[in-house]
Amino acid sequence: MKTFSDRLKHARLLRGHTQEELARLARISQSAIGSYESSLRQSSRSARKLAQVLKVELEWLETGKGSMELPLDGYDLSNTLPPANVAEPSQRAGRKPRPQAPWPFPNISPSHFDALTQDERNMLEALVQTYIETAQARRSLKPRRKQN
16 A cells, blocks of 8 residues: 555554544544545644554554554553443444544553553542543533523
8 A cells, every 4th residue: 555545544444434433533524534535635643643543553554664553562451441331331232332532641641551550540530530520510500691
């Protein structure tokens, strides 16, 4: 595969995503994905997000050099996910499972997270859960403006 557009489309199809799904997961427009795949746009600043979502090496996606697949010793955060049915509702029969979202913390590398002990991860999870619950409660308590 000689071009960014070829590599992007190959990786997207290999991972089973539609253009719409990839766009949603990478938080860019579907038309941008279509433009990249049809060579109307060249690789972009979005390449890092696309590589994360597609779980491919960034250098391969951008240049075609190296291996497409991430190394086997790459980040596996599956042991940090909650048990089934805790965070996500169960899948309906016959539906394809949802792909995992890209790493959500732009200022924290996965290697820093991986270096935490299990107790530290549990504390971090409790802190984030408390923050989310507090933010949601505050939003529901905000007074609504009267409409005339």
